[in-house]
Amino acid sequence: MVIIKSKKRGLSVEEKRTRMMEIFFDTKDVFQLKDIEKIAPKEKGITAMSVKEVLQSLVDDGMVDTDRIGTSNYFWAFPSKALHARKRKVEELQNQYSDYNQKKENLHESIKKSKVGRQDTEERAALIKELTALRQKKDQLKTEIDKYKECDPDIIEETRQANKVAKEAANRWTENIFSVKSWAKRKFGFEESKIDKTFGIPEDFDYID
Template identity: 85%
Template sequence: MKDVFQLKDIEKIAPKEKGITAMSVKEVLQSLVDDSMVDTDRIGTSNYFWAFPSKALHAKKRKLEELQNQFSEYNQKKKSLQETTEKSKIGREDTAERAALTKEVTTLQKKKEQLKAEIDKYKECDPDIIEEVRQANKVSKEAANRWTDNIFAVKSWAKRKFGFEESKIDKTFGIPEDFDYVD
């Protein structure tokens, strides 16, 4: 039927002719509008709904054309990939020479891994790593001596401020007798 309806008309017709409950007509109609199966427009204060058969036919034709275009594109890609595959096979035929070269490549890769593992074993002798360790040791030594300065300063302050003996301070705070700067 090629006609335009208002919501109240559809709410009367749908339960009788299509068996849709009157309570769900608005939801079903909105779902159809969302799926572009029914068109709607507001004119004045009223909303009008319609769905002409030609719209569905045109939508299906557009979808068919779109799918046919995609199909032809994919066929072109498939053909192109097959041609590329055939071109790449040229010169890669299984021959005795190719098998020997492949075996040699595998052997050389294994040897490379073995040599890499051996290099990793001797990494601690690497001059760059040794220099990094020396620099880290220097920084650590400076930090230890800085803390030693701080401890001596606190001990001196505690002796002046509270009159404690140095041996009592050392014993209370667990400072060893031979505590001194790191050389």
């Protein structure tokens, strides 16, 4: 069996947002920025330099609440509040998406009519330009809607359970590999380093915490 060690991929912005929401949902506690800056890199793999930016984006989107008490800012988010905020935002974005979709259809019709019996005109060029802008706005709104799905407490829980199953499966295979290595050392007297080199097992191969 050959183990291929792949280059670790960095987290996307949405993955960082989702993992940060997990901090609040799991603990149901109130934090200062310095607390999040300690927890996020260690427990969620979010780089320290991006913690403040990701947290602010969640505050701006109404997913995380914040208040200033004395000289310190405090942050918190509860699943029920986040779920309602997400639903309101998704509904708002879907309405905008629907409006832009309707405008796009209307423009399609206007462009069709402008083609009948006439050459290219300034009016038709303006309509095409507006249609292009509406298409871009439609794609942008769809991206926004998808972004809020990432922070859905139900989806976060599903992801957490899926990660748990994957982790258990990976550790089972790790146990199997260690067992085979142990058997090969006893049976044939192979050195562990030689087994690792022969089968491409990385030096830091180990169980997932």
